[in-house]
Amino acid sequence: MIYIIQTIVIYSLTYSIAVMGLSLVVGYSQIFVLSQAAVFGVGSFTYAVMSSRNITSDLLIVIPVAIVIGGLLSLVTGLPLFRLGGDYYIVASLAFQYVIIQGLVNWTSVSGGPPGLFGFSSPSILGWNINSNMDFIYVLVPILVLALGSLLWVRRMPYGRALVAMADDEAALAAGGVKADSLRVGVFVLAGTLAAVAGVLFTSFLNVASPGDYGISESILMISMVLVGGSRSLIGPFIGALFLSSLPYWLNLVNWSVYMTGVVTGVLLLLVAFFLPDGVAGLATSWAHRRRIHGQSRQAPSVEPSLGGQS
Amino acid sequence: MTAEKALVFSRAGHVSHSAGRDGGASRLVARGLFKRFGSQEVIAGFDHDLEPGVVTGLVGPNGAGKTTIFNLLSGGLKPDSGTVTFADQDVTGKPMHVVSRMGLGRSFQDVRVFPALDCLDNCALYAQTVRETSLVRTLLMPRSTARLSGVSRQVATEAVEFVGLGSKKDNLAGSLSYADQKLLAIARLLAIGATTLLLDEPASGLDRRGVEKLMEVIRRLRDEGRTILLIEHNLDVVREMCQKVLFLDRGRVLAEGTPDDVFARTELAELYFGA
Numbered sequence: 001m002i003y004i005i006q007t008i009v010i011y012s013l014t015y016s017i018a019v020m021g022l023s024l025v026v027g028y029s030q031i032f033v034l035s036q037a038a039v040f041g042v043g044s045f046t047y048a049v050m051s052s053r054n055i056t057s058d059l060l061i062v063i064p065v066a067i068v069i070g071g072l073l074s075l076v077t078g079l080p081l082f083r084l085g086g087d088y089y090i091v092a093s094l095a096f097q098y099v100i101i102q103g104l105v106n107w108t109s110v111s112g113g114p115p116g117l118f119g120f121s122s123p124s125i126l127g128w129n130i131n132s133n134m135d136f137i138y139v140l141v142p143i144l145v146l147a148l149g150s151l152l153w154v155r156r157m158p159y160g161r162a163l164v165a166m167a168d169d170e171a172a173l174a175a176g177g178v179k180a181d182s183l184r185v186g187v188f189v190l191a192g193t194l195a196a197v198a199g200v201l202f203t204s205f206l207n208v209a210s211p212g213d214y215g216i217s218e219s220i221l222m223i224s225m226v227l228v229g230g231s232r233s234l235i236g237p238f239i240g241a242l243f244l245s246s247l248p249y250w251l252n253l254v255n256w257s258v259y260m261t262g263v264v265t266g267v268l269l270l271l272v273a274f275f276l277p278d279g280v281a282g283l284a285t286s287w288a289h290r291r292r293i294h295g296q297s298r299q300a301p302s303v304e305p306s307l308g309g310q311s
Numbered sequence: 312m313t314a315e316k317a318l319v320f321s322r323a324g325h326v327s328h329s330a331g332r333d334g335g336a337s338r339l340v341a342r343g344l345f346k347r348f349g350s351q352e353v354i355a356g357f358d359h360d361l362e363p364g365v366v367t368g369l370v371g372p373n374g375a376g377k378t379t380i381f382n383l384l385s386g387g388l389k390p391d392s393g394t395v396t397f398a399d400q401d402v403t404g405k406p407m408h409v410v411s412r413m414g415l416g417r418s419f420q421d422v423r424v425f426p427a428l429d430c431l432d433n434c435a436l437y438a439q440t441v442r443e444t445s446l447v448r449t450l451l452m453p454r455s456t457a458r459l460s461g462v463s464r465q466v467a468t469e470a471v472e473f474v475g476l477g478s479k480k481d482n483l484a485g486s487l488s489y490a491d492q493k494l495l496a497i498a499r500l501l502a503i504g505a506t507t508l509l510l511d512e513p514a515s516g517l518d519r520r521g522v523e524k525l526m527e528v529i530r531r532l533r534d535e536g537r538t539i540l541l542i543e544h545n546l547d548v549v550r551e552m553c554q555k556v557l558f559l560d561r562g563r564v565l566a567e568g569t570p571d572d573v574f575a576r577t578e579l580a581e582l583y584f585g586a
């Protein structure tokens with residue numbers, strides 16, 4: 001039992017790191033990229049390759065390497081991605097996802113092909129071997145806190161203020177001298193970097209990396225975590241990650257097949273789409289928020305909603 | 312104004328007292344602008360040298376193409392032919408975020424303040440530098456970013472106080488009255504350090520008191536030596552504020568001169584008010 005709880009905690013913490021940055025992408029940039037799992041996978045294979053080739057299993061080295069690889073990859077894909085007009089970037093992000101994972105599948109000498117790589121030496125930090133579940137949790141928590149701290153900082157700073165503005169009105173943002181596309185690329189890279197870090201942690205825990213685990217359905221799961229949890233709050237991705245990453249366990253508990261995971265996730269997404277645009281976390285804040293904004297503006301003459309913004 | 316504040320203003324490219332001196336350099340010139348949307352020729356040859364340090368009115372019936380001219384001048388919208396120069400640089404069709412940083416600020420007919428940000432943040436956003444807006448710097452140089460952000464907030468405070476919204480600086484822009492939102496939209500342009508301001512119907516939808524407040528702000532901007540191009544349907548405002556008026560109809564300037572001269576022409580009045 002304690003083992004199961006620990007595993008659930010490890011999964012949720014790892015996925016929280018993986019989708020935390022994505023919440024900025026979805027919540028503020030209001031863009032739906034379907035390539036998060038690819039960078040997650042790239043992080044995974046960074047660890048898998050470095051560890052299986054006995055380069056190093058020290059997380060203090062592997063994680064920075066994964067950050068650089070994941071970050072650069074996101075940058076070179078993000079730059080052209082957001083130049084695309086309309087909603088074509090969704091298609092482009094799908095293509096990106098596909099190319100990366102199929103690339104891994106076919107690059108057999110590095111990735112081990114479809115079965116992937118497995119059986120690595122256990123991860124370590126400066127000679128301390130990370131073996132037990134509790135050890136993993138000790139590693140995950142500070143990384144999570146650091147990631148969360150960075151995101152909170154970004155949100156408080158001018159960059160975060162620009163993100164909020166971008167979600168409302170891009171033309172007015174441009175009139176203020178800020179280019180929306182650069183903001184988008186920025187959060188996209190940040191999200192990719194965090195996913196790559198999570199990939200390292202995930203694989204060092206599971207001791208296996210196979211390309212098939214990072215396919216499009218995984219990307220959809222990751223974006224579902226953000227949407228179900230709530231994309232406009234930082235706690236949202238935690239809620240989503242906690243619930244959806246452990247969903248197979250809960251289903252098992254009530255004697256449902258694990259194959260129902262997809263169905264339940266789909267139903268949850270629909271419920272959120274129809275009833276909770278700001279996810280579960282939005283439920284709690286919406287009441288207070290509604291009082292704050294709408295309560296005051298009711299006395300004010302209504303302002304033309306400024307949609308579109310492409311003038 | 313204290314020396315310290317003057318320093319802050321200068322960082323944002325603010326010109327304050329000395330705007331007039333700078334006015335010559337950041338002259339806005341339009342040459343032979345044409346723009347069609349589909350089969351409709353919306354701007355049919357617009358030529359104008361915006362006179363520095365002067366408030367120029369741009370009037371004309373609905374759909375004459377006034378806002379389109381703003382869009383052409385302020386970047387973002389490419390003309391089919393013709394050029395726009397600002398501060399001796401060709402800015403034709405350049406992205407709006409580039410042009411606005413050069414000191415050419417524009418407001419929107421539908422106001423477009425950021426409802427989820429408070430007044431101060433609305434202005435601080437316009438005041439923030441490119442460096443502050445860098446994600447890499449935000450993460451790797453937190454202290455310098457925080458310091459720069461503090462400076463922008465100071466500039467923003469100045470701007471908010473200039474238009475008389477000092478006491479409401481912490482209110483969400485979405486909760487402001489329409490009149491205050493319009494003042495905030497002008498404050499934002501001061502925050503970005505605009506030496507030339509394109510104002511799209513700032514007085515529309517305001518009651519008498521709102522119009523009075525607005526005219527007071529425009530008067531002070533003019534006294535500082537800023538260059539203003541003003542689209543306005545309220546002809547009393549145009550008469551009081553503008554030294555010069557352009558009358559636009561179907562994308563063509565039909566008349567140009569002092570407000571009294573232009574408004575005295577009956578054929579224009581007929582066009583304007585509809586025969």
Ligand SMILES: Nc1ncnc2c1ncn2[C@@H]1O[C@H](COP(=O)(O)OP(=O)(O)OP(=O)(O)O)[C@@H](O)[C@H]1O
Nearest residue numbers: 348349353371372373374375376377378379380420
């Ligand atoms: N992006 C666009 N696409 C197609 N047509 C447009 C576009 N923008 C403006 N128009 C058309 O161009 C004409 C001029 O519009 P514009 O907004 O410049 O007029 P205006 O003089 O500002 O009018 P108003 O006083 O009502 O604000 C209108 O007929 C409008 O429908």
Ligand SMILES: [Mg+2]
Nearest residue numbers: 377378379420
């Ligand atoms: Mg207009």
